[in-house]
Structure formats: C-alpha cells, structure tokens
Amino acid sequence: MRIRFVLNGKPVETDVSPGQTVLEFLRARGIHSVKYGCDKGECGACTVLVDGKAQNACLMLVHTINNKTIETVDSLADRHHLHPIQREFLERGAVQCGYCTPGMILAAEALYREDPHPDEAAVRDALAGNLCRCTGYVKPVEAVRK
Ligand code: FES
Numbered sequence: 001m002r003i004r005f006v007l008n009g010k011p012v013e014t015d016v017s018p019g020q021t022v023l024e025f026l027r028a029r030g031i032h033s034v035k036y037g038c039d040k041g042e043c044g045a046c047t048v049l050v051d052g053k054a055q056n057a058c059l060m061l062v063h064t065i066n067n068k069t070i071e072t073v074d075s076l077a078d079r080h081h082l083h084p085i086q087r088e089f090l091e092r093g094a095v096q097c098g099y100c101t102p103g104m105i106l107a108a109e110a111l112y113r114e115d116p117h118p119d120e121a122a123v124r125d126a127l128a129g130n131l132c133r134c135t136g137y138v139k140p141v142e143a144v145r146k
Pocket residue numbers: 035036037038039040041042043044045046047056057058059
C-alpha cells in the first residue's frame with residue numbers, strides 16, 4: 001500500500017506493509033528516538049505527535065498516517081539550539097537512562113501547543129502515560145513546568 005505523509009517537516013511517499021505499526025516503520029527508517037517499550041500502549045516510550053497530538057506509535061498501523069503529519073523528538077531542536085523542554089530536562093537532571101525522555105518531551109510539547117500555561121496538575125496529567133523507571137517524575141514535572 002502506498003501512503004504519503006509529512007515526517008519531521010519533510011514529505012514522504014512510500015510503500016508500507018498493511019500490518020506494520022508506526023513504531024516498527026519509523027525504527028526501520030532509522031528513527032531510533034521513538035523507543036520500543038511495552039508494545040502494548042502502556043509505557044509511552046514510543047510517543048510521536050500525529051497532527052500535533054501525542055499518540056502511541058505502537059498502537060497505530062502505519063497506513064493510518066496517510067495524509068497526516070508525524071513529528072518525533074528529532075524535529076524539535078535545530079542545529080544550534082535545544083528545544084526549551086529538552087534544555088530544561090538536561091539542566092534539571094530529569095534524564096537518567098533517557099529511554100522515556102523522547103516520549104515525555106513530546107507529550108509535554110503536545111500539552112504546550114494546547115495550553116501555553118499549564119498548571120502542575122495538567123503537566124502531571126499530560127505525562128501520566130509516560131512511564132519512567134529512573135527519575136521518579138519530580139524532575140520531569142519540574143522541567144516541563146519551567
Ligand atoms: S512501546 Fe508503545 S506504549 Fe509502550
């Protein structure tokens with residue numbers, strides 16, 4: 001099946017296998033910032049933005065992104081500057097092993113696009129689908145709020 005979509009700002013037209021997930025597809029294209037975690041929609045490690053909304057790539061079949069816009073964390077920074085959420089994660093020590101970090105940052109980015117002034121409850125709610133085994137959430141929540 002042939003699909004077209006925009007990936008990190010660049011148009012893509014490609015053949016895909018009907019049973020392939022977006023997670024499998026992106027990683028096969030070398031986009032390893034989209035992490036392979038539970039593969040069941042429970043950990044958020046595979047979070048991507050689909051038309052600006054945070055979604056679990058492991059639960060989406062790739063043909064469903066036809067004519068949509070997909071963003072991974074790779075699209076947030078430019079060559080010279082980190083995205084502000086990335087910078088705060090680093091400066092506040094909100095990254096340990098880093099496996100959950102791309103998904104958390106994308107979940108936070110989706111929140112800020114909808115609500116530029118979220119309170120702590122909104123930040124915690126936005127990150128609730130992103131499990132972290134290392135940091136205990138205090139520092140990620142602080143980083144996103146900052
Ligand atoms: S790998 Fe997709 S939610 Fe865990």
